[in-house]
Amino acid sequence: MRDIAFGQYYPAKSFVHNMDPRVKILLSIAYIVAVFLVAPFHYLGFAACLLFVIIATLFSKVPFLRILKSIKAVLFFVILSAVLQIFFNTNGNLLWSWGIIKITDEGLFNAGFIVARITLIVMGASLLTFTTTPVELADGIESLMYPLKFIKFPVHDFALVMSIALRFIPTLIEETDRIIKAQKARGADFESGNIFRRAKALIPVLIPLLISSLRRADELADAMDARCYSGSDKRTRYKKMKITYRDVLGFLVVAGLITGVVFLNKFYILITVL
């Protein structure tokens, strides 16, 4: 349970760590857009995105292996979509068939395309969470959602809920570990049986977990009350977010990436001719 690499903050002092969280969030979204902009069969666009991730990782001091490991979290999803494409895409030229299974060249191309897309997106997104603490992320999102205030959306409360949720993930993992152990000691079996039996075996874990979460929520609310938390607009910030030269630079690089991808989409043929 503890080995979830995806989304765990990697503490370091680096160019990327010091960027404004708001800018990092926006740039990550822009990067994802860039990955989606890459048109089928224009693989140089993916190469550009990969180059960007590698450069950004170098500037973030996060070991590249960690970024790669974060793919493990979505590996099942990646393989599933690839397999679906390979076996069930019936368009294009038939390469090989056996009974109802038909493998076509388009299926293979699509599978590669989807795998590249998901992997690149996960790598970029995990770079964001590796270099930004959960608190910074929540602050960044709150600040970015500020315009929603004008339609009476409770932005501050929403951000608070989010940061509390993030804060309690490790606590809940620990708690789950403990309850699983306690029920295992009473003979609970989580590893054998079919999927329904396994799902049923989780009830003795989920109910105590739910109850302890409710208890924690109560205690937290009391603790916040005791310190006069009111969630008003008058609250000031301990850490002010500031846009610096780093953010401008980051913006320019990502803008360059998107332009590059669009350019490669349009002039791919031209480049291959040259």
Place this chain on the structure above:
Amino acid sequence: MRIVTENLSYVYSEKSKELAVQALNNISLTIEEGEFFGIIGQTGSGKSTFVQHLNGLIKVGKDKGSIVIGDFNLTDKKCDFKSLRAKVGMVFQYPEYQLFAETVKDDVAFGIKNFFPALSEKETEEMVKTAITLVGLDYEIVKDKSPFDLSGGQKRRVAIAGVIVTRPEILVLDEPVAGLDPQGKREFTELLKNLHKTTVKTIVIVSHDMNFVSENCTRVAVFSHGELYAEGSPKEIFSDFTRLKELGLDLPVTAYLTEKLSETGIKVESDITTDGFSDAFAAAYIENKEKRRREE
């Protein structure tokens, strides 16, 4: 069943270099059947990691030593952990947090349904009833209640009933009195003594309460930084004042008093239980008085 561990080691997060923590280092310890065995040590000294090995919740790693409990060789990959867990009961800190079923009866029966699914409803109910009575609750009153409607102390009793219901030979408890009030602690101590006398052969208990340890345990092990620091009778362990204090451990009141009295020249030799100490002290007091009278 005898518990024998040899050169047991354990490392948390062994794979990553920066996070690896040596939780246990070469622990060799034998706990005989029938003992009331205490384990003391600071937070993070490896006590909990050690006791979790005893019913296979943490598996012995390759080249990390061995554990043998009765006929079970826990180092063996083919070890039947399910049968082992029926024999070695485990009570965690705040055991009431593991309650989940709709009624007390169902919750206590959880262990039986897992370990002995072949038993009939009637036999199961009989065992549940015995367990609930053993922990000092009235079966007829609590059986159909929701465990969440009970008081804190009662919840803990139900949780313990859920562990002893399968009649384990060894009961392992990890700081079971944490968060109980003085009366709750007293009642709990009585419950444990009673269990030790009647159903459970061996008790292994991790505790921060030195008075409890000196009063009840036949033998004590002191853990420090993942190593077995000392092992012996409560008297032997608590006679070494300065070293225990260096380890950040407290002393039982009787040991403090023995120390204070010896500073004033009165030697009290006892097994440092309350009874033993007060008898020895009374004897020393009378002897001292007679000596003075004779001198006069």
